[in-house]
Amino acid sequence: xxxDFFLDPSCVFxxxxxxxxxYLCPDCLEDLPFAPQIIHKKNQDFMGSFLYTGKMKDLLxxxxxxxxxxxxxxxxxxxxxxxxxxxxxxSVEGFVVIxxxxxxxxxxxxxxxxxxxxxxxxxxxxxxxxxxxxxxKENPLQIQLSTGQREENVQGIFSACPLKGxxxxxxxxxxxxxxxxxxxxxxxxxxxxxxxxxxSLSY
Ligand SMILES: [Zn+2]
Numbered sequence: 673x674x675x676d677f678f679l680d681p682s683c684v685f686x687x688x689x690x691x692x693x694x695y696l697c698p699d700c701l702e703d704l705p706f707a708p709q710i711i712h713k714k715n716q717d718f719m720g721s722f723l724y725t726g727k728m729k730d731l732l733x734x735x736x737x738x739x740x741x742x743x744x745x746x747x748x749x750x751x752x753x754x755x756x757x758x759x760x761x762x763s764v765e766g767f768v769v770i771x772x773x774x775x776x777x778x779x780x781x782x783x784x785x786x787x788x789x790x791x792x793x794x795x796x797x798x799x800x801x802x803x804x805x806x807x808x809k810e811n812p813l814q815i816q817l818s819t820g821q822r823e824e825n826v827q828g829i830f831s832a833c834p835l836k837g838x839x840x841x842x843x844x845x846x847x848x849x850x851x852x853x854x855x856x857x858x859x860x861x862x863x864x865x866x867x868x869x870x871x872s873l874s875y
Pocket of ligand 1 (some may be wrong): 684698
């Protein structure tokens, strides 16, 4: 492991000094395909922020699959940008993230969305309701499955603490079929949440 690389605060893509964001310079931030829009999937509306392509895809790949977990701060800052510039004015009491199952977390060594959630609370100031939503069932990586398999795959994978009408935001990194975010929303609503909004960093 090259520790110098991990300690170097310069832009992960081009080596320039970063501006306001961690490990991402203003030029490379410009290259990210920021395209906030409402995406309708499975009779539900989700908020999508960046296109899952180019440097956005690269950031998530490095973070999740190449163990470059220092990028959690960069990604938390991009979630904050999505919320402030893409979807301002949401009225929620806090947010939850799509957690890893215990087995996946153990295998990977960290829970990608949980680390982002902790940083997002710090950089954005919205309350992270960390223990409300649990993923208790192992499921194969979504990316390897067909659409039909994904629907079957997510049923009953989450559980939630009893809620009392709280309005919540659920965050995930990649929106494909909407199955995972949709199932999380459903679980939270059944647990007694008020409004539940789903936002994905990329789509
Ligand atoms: Zn750069």
